[in-house]
Amino acid sequence: MLRKPLLSCTLYPPQGAKVYLPDLKGGPSVWMRDKALAALERKGLLVREKDPKDGRRFRLAPTAEGGRLAEALKGYAQPLRKALAGVDAEALLIPLMALLEGLVRQGVMADTGLCLTCRHLRREGGFYCALLRLHLAPEDLRLACPDHAPA
Incomplete structure (x- = not known):
């Protein structure tokens, strides 16, 4: 049964990536998004279905249990x-x-590549990435840097 899709994805992405999902500005990296989607699939909350019109694409849709959970969490962030x-x-x-x-x-949370936990970050007089040789403004600090090296 075809459910309302959450995303439509191409199986033959640019630059050899495993799955291409549009990288929305300000959103999570493709790698983090792929990991999150895979976890939701493993937990039975999300299902991957082939696009009936294009065999190179697939759709992600919530399972019945995933839909119930999404409905229950709708107002979760409202107080915040x-x-x-x-x-x-x-x-x-x-x-x-x-x-x-x-x-x-x-050790309570996995390191996602946070600049503040990277051995390349210097904090004298602000923030400086020794790897990239760049001074960083606070808003330039990343939560998931691809060049991260644990300190």
Whole structure:
């Protein structure tokens, strides 16, 4: 049975990547998105179906259980959105990244490539990536850097 698709994906992507999903500005990297989708498939929350019109493409759709879970979580973030209304997002950036850094260093959270946990990052007088030889503004710090090397 064909369900309403979440995404439509091409199996023959550019530059030899395994699966091409549009990289939306500000969204997760393709690698992180692929891992998340694979985990949802393994848990039986998402199913991959061939596109009936184009055999090179497939669609991702929620299973019945995935749909129930999505419905139950619809309003999950609403209290957070209300609490953050009017809060300066830039003022939260470094403290939130420091929180993630602390969780990674304690082993509570997997390291996703966070700049603050990278051996290339220097913090004298701001942020500096020794690998790229670039001074970084706080908003340039990444949550998932492809060049990350654990400190």
